[in-house]
Amino acid sequence: MSSKGFGMPTPATGGAGQSPAPAEEEPAEPVILADDAELDLSADEAAARVEETLAALDAELVGLGGVKRRVREVASLLQVDRAREQFGLSSSRPTLHMSFTGGPGTGKTSVAMRMAAILHALGYIRAPRVHVVTRDDLVGQFIGHTAPKTKEALARAAGGVLFIDEAYYLFRPENERDYGQEVIEILLTEMENERGDLVVIFAGYQDRMATFFSANPGLSSRVPHHLEFEDYDHPELMQIADLMVAEENFRFDEEARAAFSEYLTIRMERPNFSNARSVRNAIERCRLRQARRLVGLDRPIRKEDLVTLTAEDIRGSSLFEDDQEDGAADESTGQV
Numbered sequence: 650m651s652s653k654g655f656g657m658p659t660p661a662t663g664g665a666g667q668s669p670a671p672a673e674e675e676p677a678e679p680v681i682l683a684d685d686a687e688l689d690l691s692a693d694e695a696a697a698r699v700e701e702t703l704a705a706l707d708a709e710l711v712g713l714g715g716v717k718r719r720v721r722e723v724a725s726l727l728q729v730d731r732a733r734e735q736f737g738l739s740s741s742r743p744t745l746h747m748s749f750t751g752g753p754g755t756g757k758t759s760v761a762m763r764m765a766a767i768l769h770a771l772g773y774i775r776a777p778r779v780h781v782v783t784r785d786d787l788v789g790q791f792i793g794h795t796a797p798k799t800k801e802a803l804a805r806a807a808g809g810v811l812f813i814d815e816a817y818y819l820f821r822p823e824n825e826r827d828y829g830q831e832v833i834e835i836l837l838t839e840m841e842n843e844r845g846d847l848v849v850i851f852a853g854y855q856d857r858m859a860t861f862f863s864a865n866p867g868l869s870s871r872v873p874h875h876l877e878f879e880d881y882d883h884p885e886l887m888q889i890a891d892l893m894v895a896e897e898n899f900r901f902d903e904e905a906r907a908a909f910s911e912y913l914t915i916r917m918e919r920p921n922f923s924n925a926r927s928v929r930n931a932i933e934r935c936r937l938r939q940a941r942r943l944v945g946l947d948r949p950i951r952k953e954d955l956v957t958l959t960a961e962d963i964r965g966s967s968l969f970e971d972d973q974e975d976g977a978a979d980e981s982t983g984q985v
């Protein structure tokens with residue numbers, strides 16, 4: 650008949666039957682279903698949580714059609730894998746190391762968080778956690794410092810996702826004795842560990858990641874899932890702006906929306922344009938100008954005033970003055 654939620658490992662008493670290679674990550678061996686049993690994949694509790702996350706991914710992130718499809722694929726793969734397990738069909742644990750390639754501010758970190766939630770809901774990792782690192786967190790300055798640093802990062806990420814931002818900096822072909830190579834070797838060992846409960850996501854610009862992987866075929870062969878994050882186009886960036894503004898309980902009035910659209914057109918051509926991150930930064934600065942405007946107002950303010958961003962708040966940007974100050978200030982300053 651129908652299944653128990655396989656997200657929740659049931660403290661099943663070992664059922665009869667040919668046990669598949671006992672997987673250590675499973676605290677208890679599930680009862681094996683009869684050959685003619687029926688399993689409703691959608692009725693499963695874990696599946697419901699996955700659906701919720703996928704729905705949030707759709708609703709909260711604009712565009713990214715290809716990425717969303719790949720996330721669904723990974724979820725399906727795991728769901729089917731779990732179902733197979735319930736029927737006692739043993740197979741090797743799917744390899745789920747991934748690469749997320751794309752420009753700055755295209756949603757890589759945001760999607761990694763959702764991916765972790767899905768992997769966790771389906772029992773592939775122990776916690777829906779993403780530990781973000783860059784080269785400096787892994788590579789030591791001196792001989793003998795790299796291995797402990799990398800192992801510490803691995804320990805902190807254990808049971809979750811290790812997200813290596815700008816992963817190509819680990820590989821410096823111009824320097825033969827670069828410690829980055831040592832990191833790659835340690836990662837490889839960890840990634841090859843069948844019983845490991847760590848997912849590694851390598852993130853960075855498309856072209857540099859391609860070079861990185863072709864120079865490290867061993868690594869590349871352990872990373873079967875590649876998700877490509879495209880730059881957003883103008884309408885998508887507008888939608889992202891609307892979403893962000895609404896999320897913070899603000900709104901653009903009509904002229905403000907037109908002004909922001911114009912702002913984007915200019916900003917997209919400027920240096921250091923960082924997709925959705927630039928949108929977020931621009932909105933932050935609008936809020937600053939709005940605050941300045943409201944505080945300077947010589948009348949009492951209403952709720953309406955507090956939620957409204959006006960064209961003035963947007964056009965106050967130095968970007969409209971044809972110098973690049975605002976653009977420079979937008980240089981990606983930090984993480985999400």
Ligand SMILES: Nc1ncnc2c1ncn2[C@@H]1O[C@H](COP(=O)(O)OP(=O)(O)OP(=O)(O)O)[C@@H](O)[C@H]1O
Binds near residue numbers: 757758984
């Ligand atoms: N498709 C989207 N819809 C709505 N908001 C988005 C979208 N993509 C990114 N954002 C927002 O833009 C900001 C930057 O996104 P995120 O940090 O995920 O990008 P990233 O690709 O990791 O950037 P970087 O390469 O600079 O680390 C976040 O505030 C995120 O919420």
Ligand SMILES: [Mg+2]
Binds near residue numbers: 757758759814
């Ligand atoms: Mg990021």
